[in-house]
Amino acid sequence: MSSQGNIQPAKLVLLGDMGAGKSSLVLRFVKGQFTDYQESTIGAAFLTKTVPEFKVKFEIWDTAGQERYHSLAPMYYRGAAAAIIVYDITSTESFNRAKNWVRELQRQGNPDLIVALAGNKADLAGQRAVEPSEAQGYADENGLYFIETSAKTSVNVGDLFNEIAKRLPKPKQVAKAPGSGNVVLTRDAPAKKKQQCC
Amino acid sequence: MDEEYDAIVLGTGLKECIISGLLSVAGMKVLHMDRNSYYGGESASLSLDQLWSKFRAGEEPPKSLGRGNDYNVDLVPKFIMADGKLIKVLIHTDVVKYLEFKACDGSYVYKQGKIHKVPASDMEALKSPLMSFFEKRRARNFFIYVQDYEEKDPRTHKGRDLNRMSMRQLFAEFSLGDDTMDFIGHAIALYKDDSYLDQAALSTVRKIKLYNDSLYRFAGTKTPYIYPLYGLGELPQSFARLSAVYGGTYMLNKPDCEVVYNDRGEACGVKSEGEVAKCKFVVGDPSYFPGKSKVVGKVARAICIMDHPIPGTVDAHSVQIVIPQKQVGRRSDIYVFCSSYAHNIAAKGKYIAFVSTTVETSVPSQELEPGLALLGPIEHKFIHVADYECPLADGKEDKCFISRGYDAFTHFESTVDDILEMYTRITGKDLDLDNLSLNQTIEG
Numbered sequence: 001m002s003s004q005g006n007i008q009p010a011k012l013v014l015l016g017d018m019g020a021g022k023s024s025l026v027l028r029f030v031k032g033q034f035t036d037y038q039e040s041t042i043g044a045a046f047l048t049k050t051v052p053e054f055k056v057k058f059e060i061w062d063t064a065g066q067e068r069y070h071s072l073a074p075m076y077y078r079g080a081a082a083a084i085i086v087y088d089i090t091s092t093e094s095f096n097r098a099k100n101w102v103r104e105l106q107r108q109g110n111p112d113l114i115v116a117l118a119g120n121k122a123d124l125a126g127q128r129a130v131e132p133s134e135a136q137g138y139a140d141e142n143g144l145y146f147i148e149t150s151a152k153t154s155v156n157v158g159d160l161f162n163e164i165a166k167r168l169p170k171p172k173q174v175a176k177a178p179g180s181g182n183v184v185l186t187r188d189a190p191a192k193k194k195q196q197c198c
Numbered sequence: 199m200d201e202e203y204d205a206i207v208l209g210t211g212l213k214e215c216i217i218s219g220l221l222s223v224a225g226m227k228v229l230h231m232d233r234n235s236y237y238g239g240e241s242a243s244l245s246l247d248q249l250w251s252k253f254r255a256g257e258e259p260p261k262s263l264g265r266g267n268d269y270n271v272d273l274v275p276k277f278i279m280a281d282g283k284l285i286k287v288l289i290h291t292d293v294v295k296y297l298e299f300k301a302c303d304g305s306y307v308y309k310q311g312k313i314h315k316v317p318a319s320d321m322e323a324l325k326s327p328l329m330s331f332f333e334k335r336r337a338r339n340f341f342i343y344v345q346d347y348e349e350k351d352p353r354t355h356k357g358r359d360l361n362r363m364s365m366r367q368l369f370a371e372f373s374l375g376d377d378t379m380d381f382i383g384h385a386i387a388l389y390k391d392d393s394y395l396d397q398a399a400l401s402t403v404r405k406i407k408l409y410n411d412s413l414y415r416f417a418g419t420k421t422p423y424i425y426p427l428y429g430l431g432e433l434p435q436s437f438a439r440l441s442a443v444y445g446g447t448y449m450l451n452k453p454d455c456e457v458v459y460n461d462r463g464e465a466c467g468v469k470s471e472g473e474v475a476k477c478k479f480v481v482g483d484p485s486y487f488p489g490k491s492k493v494v495g496k497v498a499r500a501i502c503i504m505d506h507p508i509p510g511t512v513d514a515h516s517v518q519i520v521i522p523q524k525q526v527g528r529r530s531d532i533y534v535f536c537s538s539y540a541h542n543i544a545a546k547g548k549y550i551a552f553v554s555t556t557v558e559t560s561v562p563s564q565e566l567e568p569g570l571a572l573l574g575p576i577e578h579k580f581i582h583v584a585d586y587e588c589p590l591a592d593g594k595e596d597k598c599f600i601s602r603g604y605d606a607f608t609h610f611e612s613t614v615d616d617i618l619e620m621y622t623r624i625t626g627k628d629l630d631l632d633n634l635s636l637n638q639t640i641e642g
Contacts, residue, residue: 045439045442045443046296046443064439064442065442065445065448066438066439066448069447069448069450070450070451071448071449071450073237073435073438073439074236074237074435075296075428075432075435075436075439078428109265109267177540178515178538178539178540179300179303179514179515179516179538180300180302180303180419180515180516180540181300181301181418182298182299182300183280183299183300183301183416183419183424184416185285185288185289185294185299
């Protein structure tokens with residue numbers, strides 16, 4: 001059993017071509033599910049999963065389709081601890097687009113970001129268009145962690161997320177930020193104090 | 199793009215993004231476009247490069263300011279009332295999970311050339327130089343009356359009908375002096391001029407209660423205001439994400455997008471790069487509908503980059519200062535805001551101060567002077583004057599649902615009112631903020 005204490009939240013963002021299998025990977029990891037005809041992401045673009053061995057709670061953001069016309073908002077990348085760039089091993093085009101996403105991430109200029117490159121649809125090896133050696137070579141040049149996955153058969157999906165969890169920097173004792181602390185907005189009605197303001 | 203939508207929304211300002219999110223959640227098929235390559239329109243927060251290209255085209259931001267991407271400079275500075283309507287919208291759409299907020303450190307009011315803390319407790323009120331000893335007791339009685347007042351409980355009204363009585367009369371019943379009225383009306387009820395005095399007292403009483411409820415909404419905060427990390431531009435982005443999650447399609451960088459009308463003069467689509475997307479109606483800010491809105495006022499705003507907090511604010515990293523109109527011989531208040539790297543809106547050690555007011559003369563930059571004079575040394579200053587536009591029609595005839603511009607108010611209450619009103623105009627239904635419930639978080 002894990003202890004509930006010291007679980008660190010870590011924002012993880014997904015990038016890649018439409019149809020590469022971003023949502024399928026996350027749904028396999030978070031819920032252990034897979035459907036052949038995953039609809040374009042609707043309504044489930046924010047999922048969480050705790051990996052107790054590494055004391056990490058992933059807060060996983062999906063693109064919600066905003067990648068389609070290059071309209072991902074800057075807030076998508078903000079504060080991300082890790083990113084998974086997904087391509088489809090049966091499509092050279094999706095691999096090339098994955099490289100564009102790597103460049104886009106490099107432009108965001110967050111040196112601590114852990115970036116993984118996932119060659120998805122490994123179950124379709126018969127239609128392979130991107131050799132693992134090519135992807136591995138590219139990953140090595142760019143400091144990415146590379147793995148081939150199959151959301152359908154679940155091959156390597158756990159390993160992908162576990163490796164990211166392992167690579168996350170250990171939480172540092174951060175100095176208190178200046179100014180007031182964060183306020184947490186919740187659905188619960190506040191307990192309003194009947195206090196006089198003056 | 200050659201598809202058919204229920205709604206096409208033009209401009210990604212806060213109002214448009216909230217409407218887009220609400221319509222998508224309601225099951226409509228939405229296409230949302232912006233002429234700019236960034237989100238936020240008039241309510242964007244800009245990086246240094248974007249700021250310079252808007253106000254100092256052709257020049258480069260100086261290296262001494264640090265990394266340009268560390269800056270998120272609001273075009274329309276406002277704080278959020280911690281118990282206000284925007285918070286309700288954020289919570290009930292669950293958009294709040296995309297954002298982080300910090301309280302604002304200080305709330306001040308200007309009186310006779312000096313700034314004073316707006317008292318946040320009875321103890322502070324007793325020490326505050328804003329009122330004389332006897333005036334403090336009278337003010338205390340007034341506040342007790344307002345706090346106890348419950349609209350639905352006539353016993354708390356103590357025989358006063360606040361729907362009929364004017365605020366001036368209510369102040370008179372407690373024998374409050376002009377300076378106290380000024381401080382309550384402008385620094386607590388946050389009116390930008392004095393027209394409220396001759397209107398029914400109830401709306402002012404509600405605003406004072408909102409201030410108080412916001413002050414105590416979160417434990418340990420010193421003001422009723424909160425502000426998102428990375429600037430207000432995060433708000434439209436997060437509602438755009440809500441819309442996208444519910445199927446909304448996003449296209450930025452469409453400088454030529456243009457509303458298409460049918461022969462009855464109804465909006466029926468939007469054209470861009472030779473393609474037309476069809477729709478049942480179009481929503482957007484006034485700039486996308488030439489000739490369909492009128493200028494009703496102008497707001498002057500100064501953006502100042504500094505390397506220090508505002509003098510006299512106990513080194514507050516975020517602060518609001520209200521300069522009531524009468525104090526400087528004007529008809530509308532001047533507002534000063536300051537926020538810093540503590541809210542991730544500037545590089546380490548930098549502060550961004552804003553001065554804004556409703557324009558009354560032909561020399562708007564001079565009208566900002568009393569606010570600018572409070573700031574101390576300024577490294578870079580940008581002054582811009584924006585038209586405040588209102589739609590000419592309600593959209594029922596021409597299927598153009600147009601938002602109002604952003605007023606000089608210091609908070610978002612009127613912004614949300616406009617959104618709620620637009621939602622009703624579009625859908626024919628009222629939006630019940632208390633009974634909107636979505637939950638998209640899936641726990642594994």
